[in-house]
Amino acid sequence: MTLRAPPSGVYSDRPLENRVRAVAPPANIMGYYPPAPAGGYANPTAAAPSPYANPMATYLTAAPSKASRSFLLADMDGRGNDNRACASCIAQLKPHEASQINWRLNSTEDCRLCQVAATKPEAFTKPFCDFLTENPTIFHTVNYCKNKLNSAGYTELPSRESWAGKIHAGGKYYVSRNGSSIIAFAVGRGYKTGQAPGFAMVGGHIDALTARLKPVSTKPNKAGFLQLGIAPYAGALNETWWDRDLAIGGRVIVHDSKTGKTSSRLVRLDWPIAKIPTLAPHFGVGIMGQKNKETQAVPVVGLESTDDNPSTERLGPEGAFVNTQPPKLVKLISKQLGITSYADIVNWELELYDAQPAQTVGLDRDMISAGRIDDKLCSWGALIGLLATEDKADDTYVKLTALFDDEEIGSKLRQGAGGNFLPSVIERTVEALNPDTYGPGLQGQVYAKSFLLSADVSHAGNPNFLGEYLPDHTPQLNVGIVVAGDSNGHMTTDAVSTAVLARVAGLIGHRIQPFQIRNDSRSGGTIGPMLSSMMGCKAADAGMPQLSMHSIRATTGALDPGLGVQFFKGFLDNWEKVDHEWEH
Numbered sequence: 001m002t003l004r005a006p007p008s009g010v011y012s013d014r015p016l017e018n019r020v021r022a023v024a025p026p027a028n029i030m031g032y033y034p035p036a037p038a039g040g041y042a043n044p045t046a047a048a049p050s051p052y053a054n055p056m057a058t059y060l061t062a063a064p065s066k067a068s069r070s071f072l073l074a075d076m077d078g079r080g081n082d083n084r085a086c087a088s089c090i091a092q093l094k095p096h097e098a099s100q101i102n103w104r105l106n107s108t109e110d111c112r113l114c115q116v117a118a119t120k121p122e123a124f125t126k127p128f129c130d131f132l133t134e135n136p137t138i139f140h141t142v143n144y145c146k147n148k149l150n151s152a153g154y155t156e157l158p159s160r161e162s163w164a165g166k167i168h169a170g171g172k173y174y175v176s177r178n179g180s181s182i183i184a185f186a187v188g189r190g191y192k193t194g195q196a197p198g199f200a201m202v203g204g205h206i207d208a209l210t211a212r213l214k215p216v217s218t219k220p221n222k223a224g225f226l227q228l229g230i231a232p233y234a235g236a237l238n239e240t241w242w243d244r245d246l247a248i249g250g251r252v253i254v255h256d257s258k259t260g261k262t263s264s265r266l267v268r269l270d271w272p273i274a275k276i277p278t279l280a281p282h283f284g285v286g287i288m289g290q291k292n293k294e295t296q297a298v299p300v301v302g303l304e305s306t307d308d309n310p311s312t313e314r315l316g317p318e319g320a321f322v323n324t325q326p327p328k329l330v331k332l333i334s335k336q337l338g339i340t341s342y343a344d345i346v347n348w349e350l351e352l353y354d355a356q357p358a359q360t361v362g363l364d365r366d367m368i369s370a371g372r373i374d375d376k377l378c379s380w381g382a383l384i385g386l387l388a389t390e391d392k393a394d395d396t397y398v399k400l401t402a403l404f405d406d407e408e409i410g411s412k413l414r415q416g417a418g419g420n421f422l423p424s425v426i427e428r429t430v431e432a433l434n435p436d437t438y439g440p441g442l443q444g445q446v447y448a449k450s451f452l453l454s455a456d457v458s459h460a461g462n463p464n465f466l467g468e469y470l471p472d473h474t475p476q477l478n479v480g481i482v483v484a485g486d487s488n489g490h491m492t493t494d495a496v497s498t499a500v501l502a503r504v505a506g507l508i509g510h511r512i513q514p515f516q517i518r519n520d521s522r523s524g525g526t527i528g529p530m531l532s533s534m535m536g537c538k539a540a541d542a543g544m545p546q547l548s549m550h551s552i553r554a555t556t557g558a559l560d561p562g563l564g565v566q567f568f569k570g571f572l573d574n575w576e577k578v579d580h581e582w583e584h
Contacts, residue, residue: 094500
C-alpha cells in the first residue's frame with residue numbers, strides 16, 4: 001500500500017507518512033493567510049514596533065541572516081500582500097525586508113520564513129507558481145536565476161576572462177552561456193589547494209516545448225484575420241495547443257546608434273496575443289488527429305483593418321529586419337522597450353506560450369496546473385536547493401547546479417548539455433583552484449569523486465491509463481522524487497547510483513519512487529547519459545512526477561516543487577558524506 005502525506009497537512013520532523021495535521025488548504029498550499037486562531041493575530045495595519053532591539057544588530061553585516069536567506073527563497077520581495085512572519089524571524093531581517101512583512105505572527109507555526117528554513121514542501125508552492133507565471137521563456141528563466149544568485153552572494157564569472165585568482169574556498173559563483181543556460185556552484189569552505197574536490201552536481205533543462213516566430217513571420221491576411229508565421233520547437237503545436245490563449249515573449253537584439261553597442265533585451269507581452277483556432281466538427285473533421293503544422297496550425301493575432309497592409313508598410317530601411325515582421329508587433333515591442341527607432345531592432349527570438357498563470361487546482365488545491373512544468377519543475381527546485389544548502393566549515397566538495405537549453409531537441413547546440421559547457425566550467429574551476437598542479441591526472445580524480453544527479457520530470461501514474469504502466473512503477477504526486485531506470489541506456493541510473501540516492505533519501509527522511517517504462521513502450525531520454533559518459537562520473541536520473549508530459553499545460557503535485565527542493569538540497573549537502581561511506 002502506498003502511503004502519502006495529504007497535501008493539506010503541515011510538515012514536521014516526523015516521517016513523511018505521518019506528517020499530517022489539519023490546516024485550511026489555502027493557507028498551507030498557496031501561502032494565503034489562514035483563519036485567525038483564538039486570540040487573533042497581530043493587527044497587520046497597526047504601526048509595527050521596531051523589531052530591532054539593538055541598532056548594531058548583526059543583520060547589518062555583509063553575511064545575510066538565516067531569515068534573510070529564507071526571505072529570498074520564499075520570493076517575498078515585492079509581494080507584501082501575503083507576507084507573514086513571526087517576531088523572531090522579523091528581528092533578523094534587513095530593514096527593507098522587514099518593511100514588507102504584512103502579517104506579524106505571535107507564533108512560528110504559520111511563519112513563511114520558518115517553513116522555508118525547515119524546507120517544508122508546502123512553503124515552496126506559491127514561489128514556484130509565481131516563477132512559472134513570470135518567467136515564461138528560457139531567457140527570462142536565466143535572468144531570474146541570475147537575480148536570485150546575485151541576491152544570494154554569488155559572483156558571475158565572465159567566460160571571456162581568465163578565472164585565475166578569482167575562485168577560492170568558500171566562494172560562490174555562476175556562469176552563463178547564450179543567455180539560455182546557466183551553471184552555479186559553491187566551493188566548500190574546507191577545501192585546500194592541491195586536493196581533488198568532488199563535485200555534487202544537479203543538472204536539469206529549462207527549455208520547454210514552444211512555438212517560435214519564423215525569421216520572416218509576416219503572413220498574408222486571410223478571411224479578414226492577421227496571422228503569424230511560427231515554427232514548432234520540439235513537439236509543440238500538438239493538439240493541446242489549439243484554442244489556447246497564447247502570449248508572446250523572448251529576447252530582442254537592439255543596436256544603440258548612439259553608443260554603437262548591441263545588446264539583448266527581454267520582452268514579455270503577457271496578455272493573450274495569439275490563438276490557433278480549431279475547425280468545428282460539423283465540417284467532418286474533429287480537432288483530434290494529425291493536422292498540418294505548416295498550413296493548419298497558424299495562429300491568428302487580430303483582425304485586419306483598412307490601414308493594414310503588411311506587404312507595403314515598411315518600418316525600416318531596405319533590408320531591415322523589422323520589415324520582415326508584422327508591423328503591429330514591431331510597434332508593440334518597441335513601445336514596451338522604449339525604442340524610438342524601429343530599425344534599432346536588428347533581430348529577435350520570440351515565442352508563443354500559454355498565457356494562463358500557474359495555479360493550484362483540486363478540491364484541496366493539492367495539484368498545480370501550469371505550462372512549462374517540463375522541466376522547470378526540477379530545474380527550479382535544483383536552483384533553490386543549491387541556494388538553501390548548508391555552508392559548513394568542513395565541506396571540501398563543490399556543490400553545483402547546471403541548467404541547460406536545447407534538451408528537448410537533443411542537446412546538440414553549444415548551450416545544450418551535449419556541448420562542453422559543464423565539463424569546461426568544472427575543468428576551469430579545478431584549474432583556478434590548483435594553478436600549480438592542474439593537469440589530466442588531477443582532473444581525472446575530480447570526476448572519479450563526483451556524482452551527477454540528472455534531474456528531469458518523470459511520468460506520474462495516469463488513473464485513466466494505468467494499463468500503460470508497469471505494476472509497482474507508477475509514481476504518485478506529492479510523495480517524493482522518482483528514480484528512473486532504462487535497460488537500454490536512455491537513463492544513466494544503475495544499482496550504485498540508485499543506492500546513493502536511497503542513502504540520501506534516508507538521511508533527509510525523503511521517499512523515492514521507482515519508474516521504468518513498459519517493454520512495449522518507448523522511453524524518453526535525458527541529459528544524464530551524455531554528461532556521465534563525457535565526464536566518467538557516477539550518475540543517476542531522478543526527478544519529480546507530472547501528468548500530461550509534452551502538453552501545453554501539465555499537472556504536478558502542489559508539494560512536488562518543495563519536495564524537489566528538499567531532495568536536491570539533501571543530495572548537495574550529503575554527497576561528500578555518502579561518497580566517503582563507499583569503498584573505492
